Amino acid sequence: MRGIKIIMLSNFLCAFQEDFFLRALLALFLSGISAACLGSYIVLRRMSFISTAMTHSILPGVVGAVLLGFSAYWGALIAALLTAAGIAWISSRKGSSEDSAIGVMLSVMFALGIAFMGLSHSWRDFTGLLFGSIVSVSTEDIGVILGTTGVVLFCLRLVHKELELASFDEEYAHLLGARPGLLRSVLLILIALAAVASVRLVGALLTTALFIIPSTTGVLIGKNLKEVMFWSVLCACGGGTLGLIISYTFQGIPAGAAIVLGCAIPYFVVRIKNA
Amino acid sequence: MHSSGYQLRKLFSEAFSNLFPAVPYAAPESSESGDWAVEVKNLAVQIKSQNSPVFSNVSFEIPFHCRTALIGPNGSGKSTLLKTLAGLVPDYSGEIKLFGGEPRLGRSRIAYLAQSPQLNPDFPLQLKRLVQMGTYAHHGWFEECHHADEKVASALKLLELEDLVDRSVHTLSGGQLQRGLLARAAVQGAKILLLDEPYAALDTKSREIVENFLFHKNNSFTVIMATHETADSQKFDRVLEIRDGSLKTTHACAGHKNHYA
Helix, strand or coil: CHHHHHHHHHHHHHHHHHHHHHHHHHHCCCCHHHHHHHHHHHHHCCCCEEEEEEEECCHHHHEEEEEEHHCCCHHHHHHHHHHHHHHHHHCCCCCCCHHHHHHHHHHHHHHHHHHHHHHHCHHHHHHHHCEEEECCCCCCCHHHHHHHHHHHHHHHHCHHHHHHHHHHHHHHHHHHHHHHHHHHHHHHHHHHHHHHHHHHHHCCCCHHHHHHHHHHHHHCCCCCHHHHHHHHCCCCHHHHHHHHHHHHHHCCCCCHHHHHHHHHHHHHHHHHHEE | CCCCHHHHHHHHHHHHHHHEEEEEEEEECCCCCCCCEEEEECCCCCCCCCCCCCCEEEEEEECCCCEEEEECCCCCCHHHHHHHHHHCCCCCCEEEEECCCCCCECCCCEEEEEECCCCCCCCCCHHHHHHHHHHHHHHHCCCCCCHHHHHHHHHHHCCHHHHHHCCCCCCCCCHHHHHHHHHHHHHHHCCCEEECCCCCCCCCCHHHHHHHHHHHCCCEEEEEEECCCCCEEEEEEEEEECCCCEEEEEECHHHHHHHHH
């Protein structure tokens, strides 16, 4: 046990001397902050399923963009916005609930992504998109993640009081003229942006975990929205860092999976304590 | 002295309002304008899924500061009438004036309390914050809310909730929550209270506090309250009864009899 602790500590110190690790850590912190703040609303408004759909559906956009030779980020954003529009359109038709609309769009977009990958005849090139490739985060990626995080946090700050009101008492928000439907659309666009920023980090399959797990932990601890967000960010950054160190120490474990497992540790600790 | 963040939000708020004038939000309005607090002429409401209208040819006037009971059997349309007055039912025919203006969303002087408010049971919120939300009615998009601590404290005191300010709203009893929602309406600055059976969840003590709040002569509310209990109606200035899709006034407001002579 003591030996493992010493190995972990020495790896911890070595890791911080590596440029790629520091870049990965910076990307994790930036994505973690925006995902956790948005995740607080997602969890409290019971929108986990739609956020899963949004994060999974970016796959065809990213693959399509790589095949056509333009930025993967633009491809991901277009795919996420198409998914949101598709869900809104299907659920507005007679006889279709939002729940089934999300299920249809999630499956169709993900299948489309796999079809595009098959067309490229090279599955290996896309494993980084599916499972994340944090070690290959470039300075350009950091710039994109910084930009999207800035936009997400700025927008959340701007409509904070309206979102809080609409999330707690939708009818009162409607009565005051605060347009809960419009706010929901804004939230979906911000989720799309944050998902695009996180895809390099943990991959299309696990991005949703970065939104949901730290925020679910925050909800268990926080007594109000500010406290929920504070604890969510702390769990995302702290748990993610732990995951990165585990991935660095045991090199067979992909970083994306390790980050998600690291974020799950505080959740289970709090869950068991509160059980 | 306001921070640069406040100035920036103010700038955004003004720009948004100019760009989207059709998105009203908490527009300031005077307390009393028009001849009546509430004036309804030939009102008819039909729900799309039903063949016959909920009610039709409904006309009445309510003077300022008059407390009115709205009685009638289940399904007679009391809740629909209150929602229509609040601006929540846009499809109606006839004419409605509240303080001289049409019912629409975003009017800070009008508060509506549903019989069973649909609050998010997962959302962590303390009672004080719930009451502070009433101040949102006076701020535009993106503007920071000033917590108006004095107003909030005064509303909490009026409804005897001072000891519960830090309690989660989800741990309050039905009566305490109802009082919290009334405190929010007071902080909002509402002058017309549209209340859908507010006594349903109240014990004797809470009911006494709510009655003091609604009927105290210093609180100049105009109240329209849907109620089942005809015994309650004795305390009101005026009683309106909805039955079989039409409305009849049973007795006039004592303090304003000249309007009904």
